[in-house]
Amino acid sequence: MRDPILEGALRRVRDEKARDRGRRGRLRAATSAALAAAVLAGGLHLGRHSLPAHRILVATTGSTRMTTTITPADGWVRLHAAVDGIDPGERCTLVVTDSHGRRYVAGGWVAARREHTDLDGAALVDPADLATISVVTVDGRTLVTTTA
Structure with missing residues (x-):
């Protein structure tokens, strides 16, 4: 016997978990992109302002x-x-x-x-x-x- 109320509740829980994973994934991707951009900008700055060795x-x-x-x-x-x-x-x-x-x-x-x-x-x-x-x-x- 299938309980439609239980199945509906389980479906909603699964859907919410999937939405949360999607949000976290987008947040991680945005954070990674920002970090990569900062590292690249810092590297370019150091490259332009570094001085030759003695x-x-x-x-x-x-x-x-x-x-x-x-x-x-x-x-x-x-x-x-x-x-x-x-x-x-x-x-x-x-x-x-x-x-x-x-x-x-x-x-x-x-x-x-x-x-x-x-x-x-x-x-x-x-x-x-x-x-x-x-x-x-x-x-x-x-x-x-x-x-x-």
């Missing part, structure tokens, strides 16, 4: 040698210079020159010994505008220069 430049003038690591940042550069061959007591600055000829002091030190001196510095020079990096004494003598 560069290493080496220069020698007479007995003075400088190895410079340049790490680009957004609108400025970080520098690490390893300098050899400067007389002890010499007061020096690390000078960055941009493509327009403007000079920026990225750091300074007093040479303690003729061998290896490490210096970290920074300059507000756009990485694309970086022209040269020099070691200059406080009395204006350029000891070594490297072209970026």
